[in-house]
Structure formats: C-alpha cells, structure tokens
Amino acid sequence: MSKQLSDAEEQAIAWAIRADAPGFVEWEALEQWLAADPRHAVLFDRAASNAHQAAAAIAAVPARERFTLIQGDLADPVEESPRPARRRWAAAALAAGVAGLAFGTSWFLQPPGSAPEQIVGTRADEVRTLALGDASSVTLRGDSEVRFLPANPRAVHLTRGQASFQVRHDAAHPFTVTAGDIEVTDLGTRFDVDRGADATTVAVTEGSVAIRAAGKQLELRAGQRSVIPNGAAPGSPTSLSAGQGSERQGGALSYEDVTFARVVADVSRRTGMRIRLAPGLAGRHFAGSINLDGPPEAVISRLEAVLSVSARREGEGWIFAPAPDGT
Known part of the structure; x- marks a missing residue:
C-alpha cells in the first residue's frame, strides 16, 4: 500500500523537480521555503538523493535500451515474450528511474552527455x-x-x-x-x-x-x-586577515600586492557599486586593507584616500581618476 504524502513532502518533491529544470530562477523563493521549517531541508535533500540514486541506475542502461523501453514498455504496454536477464534488469532500472522522476530526475531520459548544465x-x-x-x-x-x-x-x-x-x-x-x-x-x-x-x-x-x-x-x-x-x-x-573569507556584504578586503583593477572588481562585486577606472590606473598596485562598511559615499571616500584617486559620479556609478596632486 502506498503511503500518503504530507503537504511538506509534496512541496519538497515539487521544488526538487523545478530546481532540477534548466533555467530555474526561483532560488530566492526556494531559500525562503527551506528556511520556513527545519524539516524542509531534510525533505528536499531526501527528494534530491532519491533522484540521484534513480539517475545512477538509469545511467547504467545503454541509451538505446532506454529509449526502446520508453517507447515499448511504457507507451505501449502489451504482453511480450520473456526477455534475457539483462533486459529485465534494465527494465527494473527504468522503473526506479520513473519513480525517481517524482523527485526531480527530469534529465535521465536524455542520451549520455546531454544532461543540461x-x-x-x-x-x-x-x-x-x-x-x-x-x-x-x-x-x-x-x-x-x-x-x-x-x-x-x-x-x-x-x-x-x-x-x-x-x-x-x-x-x-x-x-x-x-x-x-x-x-x-x-x-x-x-x-x-x-x-x-x-x-x-x-x-x-x-x-x-x-x-x-x-x-x-x-x-x-x-x-x-x-x-x-x-x-x-x-x-x-x-x-587570513579580518574580513577575508567573509560571506557577508561589506566587511573588509585585504591585499598584499594586487592591481587597482582587481581591487575595483572586488569592491564592485562585494558592494554592488559600479566603479570604472580612468586609463592608466588599472595597472597600478595596492597593498593594504579597505573597510567596506557603511553607505556607498563613505566607502568611496575611503577608496579615494587609500588608492590616492579622485572619484566623481558617472550615471549610476563612479569613475576613479588620478588624484589632483598627480599621485
């Protein structure tokens, strides 16, 4: 007798199916669902794990037999003559995969190597x-x-x-x-x-x-x-210096010897600010720490001081040029 799934189990299966599909973009909604109840992560992991186990069984079946089984055994379920043991094993693997489909294994029916990235x-x-x-x-x-x-x-x-x-x-x-x-x-x-x-x-x-x-x-x-x-x-x-390896926005960036281009790329990535360097600045080198806490204007002011640059607004971002004193 099959077991009735709880609402949370059905939701976990649905999320696993959607998250496995190419082009899935609902990551924020998934994260909120996972955070809503500690059991959700366990159920989601179980769904994904069952999917991977089913996929492993299917992966061992030659691609030609997979499609033959799909077209013959599932699409047209008629009585057939006894099959060799290998064929019966393949059918069992396919059955496991079909069961795993409910847990998000949407790609296993594709030929080897064609699973979407x-x-x-x-x-x-x-x-x-x-x-x-x-x-x-x-x-x-x-x-x-x-x-x-x-x-x-x-x-x-x-x-x-x-x-x-x-x-x-x-x-x-x-x-x-x-x-x-x-x-x-x-x-x-x-x-x-x-x-x-x-x-x-x-x-x-x-x-x-x-x-x-x-x-x-x-x-x-x-x-x-x-x-x-x-x-x-x-x-x-x-x-590690303080702030390195931190997963939060803000914090600090510390360097031993890197180019301005690297610093600006890291600051932009960490803060979301758009910063462009004037010609000739990208190859300059910097060593030290930069505090990224606070509003954008405060961060820009610190960058001006430590990099010896002058910043001005450019659309929704900033452009850094050499400081007026020429340093």
Missing part, C-alpha cells in the same frame, strides 16, 4: 545563496557565476566572480570546485573561492580544503588563504 549567476548588485540538495550551499557575490550538472551538484565550476561554500563532508563523494585549471576539494569545510582575471584566491574559514593546480597539491586549513596565479602551482598559505 545548470547555470546560476548574479548581477553586480546581487547576492544569492543556492541550496545544492545535500545540505551543502553556495553563496554567490555580485557578478559571479557557477555551473554544475543537476545530477552531480557536488562538482561545481566557478566561471567568474566569487563564491562562498558551506559543504556537507562526504569522503565517498568529495565536493569539488574548479576555477579555470585550479581544483579545490572539500575536506570538511566552509570556504571561499574568488576567481579573478589573473589569479584565484581560496580562503578557508572552517575545516580544510585540498587545492590542486599545475600538478601540485596544497592543503589549506581554517584561517588560511592561498593566492594562485593563473597557470601556476599553489604557493605557501598565508593567514
């Missing part, structure tokens, strides 16, 4: 937290983007910008983040990955991660960060 991005003035279906989550800062397959949300690609990850550790199924040619593997963690134009920064606030780049591996522990230039191996870790 989920792409989630943010505007410059937006911050978004995304539940990944296994009690893990990612928070995207402004003008950032991640990509992953709904079948495997524990393998995330950061294509641009900055993202903070809170991960449920699973040694059997490691959580990985790739940013260009750099791979970060969770070892039980809360961490931040910032992919810049010329380097990627990884900062760990809880637990540890393993970073692999250019054939070398480095382990970072809580309170450490590493800046990896594009194409280079990770160097020795350094200690």
